[in-house]
Amino acid sequence: xxxxxxxxxxxxxxxxxxxxxxxxxxxxxxxxxxxxxxxxxxxxxxxxxxxxxxxxxxxxxxxxxxxxxxxxxxxxxxxxxxxxxxxxxxxxxxxxxxxxxxxxxxxxxxxxxxxxxxxxxxxxxxxxxxxxxxxxxxxxxxxxxxxxxxxxxxxxxxxxxxxxxxxxxxxxxxxxxxxxxxxxxxxxxxxxxxxxxxxxxxxxxxxxxxxxxxxxxxxxxxxxxxxxxxxxxxxxxxxxxxxxxxxxxxxxxxxxxxxxxxxxxxxxxxxxxxxxxxxxxxxxxxxxxxxxxxxxxxxxxxxxxxxxxxxxxxxxxxxxxxxxxxxxxxxxxxxxxxxxxxxxxxxxxxxxxxxxxxxxxxxxxxxxxxxxxxx
Numbered sequence: 505x506x507x508x509x510x511x512x513x514x515x516x517x518x519x520x521x522x523x524x525x526x527x528x529x530x531x532x533x534x535x536x537x538x539x540x541x542x543x544x545x546x547x548x549x550x551x552x553x554x555x556x557x558x559x560x561x562x563x564x565x566x567x568x569x570x571x572x573x574x575x576x577x578x579x580x581x582x583x584x585x586x587x588x589x590x591x592x593x594x595x596x597x598x599x600x601x602x603x604x605x606x607x608x609x610x611x612x613x614x615x616x617x618x619x620x621x622x623x624x625x626x627x628x629x630x631x632x633x634x635x636x637x638x639x640x641x642x643x644x645x646x647x648x649x650x651x652x653x654x655x656x657x658x659x660x661x662x663x664x665x666x667x668x669x670x671x672x673x674x675x676x677x678x679x680x681x682x683x684x685x686x687x688x689x690x691x692x693x694x695x696x697x698x699x700x701x702x703x704x705x706x707x708x709x710x711x712x713x714x715x716x717x718x719x720x721x722x723x724x725x726x727x728x729x730x731x732x733x734x735x736x737x738x739x740x741x742x743x744x745x746x747x748x749x750x751x752x753x754x755x756x757x758x759x760x761x762x763x764x765x766x767x768x769x770x771x772x773x774x775x776x777x778x779x780x781x782x783x784x785x786x787x788x789x790x791x792x793x794x795x796x797x798x799x800x801x802x803x804x805x806x807x808x809x810x811x812x813x814x815x816x817x818x819x820x821x822x823x824x825x826x827x828x829x830x831x832x833x834x835x836x837x838x839x840x841x842x843x844x845x846x847x848x849x850x851x852x853x854x855x856x857x858x859x860x861x862x863x864x865x866x867x868x869x870x871x872x873x874x875x876x877x878x879x
Contacts, residue, residue, distance in 0.1 A: 506559070507875045512851050515772060515875055516808055521849075524787040524871035525772040526860060530563045531878070533768035533856070537567040540722075540764060543738045545745070546756025549573040549593055551720050554761025554857050555769070556582065559874055564764065565590070573720070573759040574613075577603040584611045591615075595682070595717075595759065597623060597641050597658045604630040615715075617641050617682055619660045624668060624675075634676035639717055640668045642683045642705060644698045649690030650721065651799050659683065662701060666709035673711050680715030680755075681705055688762060688801065689721035690731045692740035699744030706748070716750065717757040724766035726854055728802045734763065762857040769856035771871070772808075775848045781821050783844060788825010788832040791871050792855060794862040796834050804853040807840050814841035814848075823850075827867040 509515045512527060519525065541548050550564050551573040565587055574580045575596040583590050593615040594607050607613040608631045618624045619641040627638065643659030660668070665681065672679035681702050685694040695718060702716060718741055723731040745756065771792050777784040789797040796803060805823075807814055819842040825832035840850070863871055 509875055509877050511879045512770070512772065512877060513808065515877065516810060516849055519875075520810070521772065521873070522774050522776070522786065523873055524792060526557075526769055526792075526855075526871065526874045527772055527851075527877045528557075528559050528563075528769045528856075528874060529877055529879075530559070530768075533560065533563045533765060534567040536764050536768065537564050537569055540734070540760055541568055543734060544756075544758050545738075545742060546758060547571050549595075549757055549759045550764060551759045551761030552579045552583065553861060555765045555859070555861050557860055557874065558586070559876065560765060560769075560856070561586070571757075573761075577606055580607050580611050580613060593617075593757075595639075599623070599626075601626060601630050608632075615639065617717075618668065619643075619658055619664075621668065621671065624671060628675055628677075636677040637680060637715060638672045638677050639680035639682045639715055640665045640672070640705075642681055642698070642701055644683050644685050644694065644701065647686065647689065647691050647694045650686035650694065651688035651690075651801065653686045654684050655686070662704045662708060665705045669705065669709040669711040669713070678714045679711055680713045680717060682715075682717035682719060682757075684719035684759075685721040687721055688723045688729070688731075688799075689737075690723060690729070692732055692737045694721070695737060696740045696744040699741070699748065702744075703748050712751065713754065715755045715757060716745065716748075717759065720759040720761055722758075722760045722763035724762050724854060724857065726766075726801050727804050765856035766854050767856060769859070770851050770853045771855045771859065773850050773852065775844060775846055775850065776826070778845055781819060782824060783821050783840075784824045784826070785850065786826050787869070787871050788823075788827060789834065790825060790827050790829070790832055790866040791863045791869055792859040793825065793834060793852070795858045802836070803855060805838050805840065806851050806853075807844055808849040808851060815843045817842040819844075826869050829866070
């Protein structure tokens with residue numbers, strides 16, 4: 505039975521945990537999912553890679569998300585085995601032949617993405633019928649306001665995309681166009697620019713796509729990330745789609761991950777040793793905090809203590825993880841009460857995205873305890 509608590513303080517009082525604890529707010533997660541569904545002019549696919557925990561998936565499914573951006577056969581199996589009415593989309597541009605065959609034959613997946621002729625050939629060879637919707641992933645220009653640029657690895661140029669659309673039509677399949685402006689996108693104009701490129705592909709291919717997939721990239725409002733509101737991204741997408749003059753039956757997809765889950769989960773960690781201005785925690789960059797080391801994103805941190813208050817004066821601390829590797833340290837310094845000590849807890853907020861999904865078992869440390877919190 506899932507443990508439920510009124511607050512983070514109640515988690516500390518009841519468990520006094522010397523292990524990391526993920527604290528999920530299901531109500532906040534459901535609200536954000538329903539908000540995105542209400543604002544987006546199409547079908548919302550949750551990007552499973554962002555956070556595949558069953559508590560997260562169950563909450564999103566109950567909130568109305570039944571379509572999923574899956575990037576591997578294991579993700580497809582997880583979704584298909586748990587939700588009878590869910591639809592999986594195999595949205596990784598590079599897939600093994602075995603994965604294609606099993607996704608099609610066992611799990612009934614009919615939506616795939618490609619960005620190269622050899623991948624299209626592989627897909628057509630490994631599927632027995634032409635009841636596929638094949639979406640061509642278009643490369644988008646990098647934007648300095650985006651934290652993670654994905655175009656260096658995936659996506660094709662306009663001419664290649666146009667040729668692939670013609671090949672998909674010639675093979676008897678339905679074709680579509682997709683793009684991804686990069687994770688934690690800070691500029692709504694990135695979507696407008698990408699949709700203008702979609703218009704060039706349509707013009708050069710002579711093919712009307714049945715699907716336009718605007719991908720993910722929708723940002724979370726981290727402490728030091730000045731990003732526009734979700735409504736501004738939706739207006740930019742609506743303007744870009746309007747300029748294309750698409751038939752009304754064209755399906756519009758989005759693949760949000762971070763924007764849905766980031767704010768819905770925090771992590772409770774414990775200080776296990778203090779050395780002057782260094783605090784040693786029971787989770788770190790090889791566990792839940794990888795993204796804090798890999799990016800410029802800063803998550804909020806606060807100290808909790810049972811039975812007594814911390815001093816008001818603050819001090820800048822370095823935070824180390826539990827492994828024996830010197831790389832296991834968070835970048836920058838963190839302002840915390842100056843008397844922070846062994847046995848205190850830190851709540852690190854906004855860790856719903858790319859936290860447990862990136863955790864390793866290095867040195868035998870692995871965060872796996874989850875609770876739900878109402879407030």
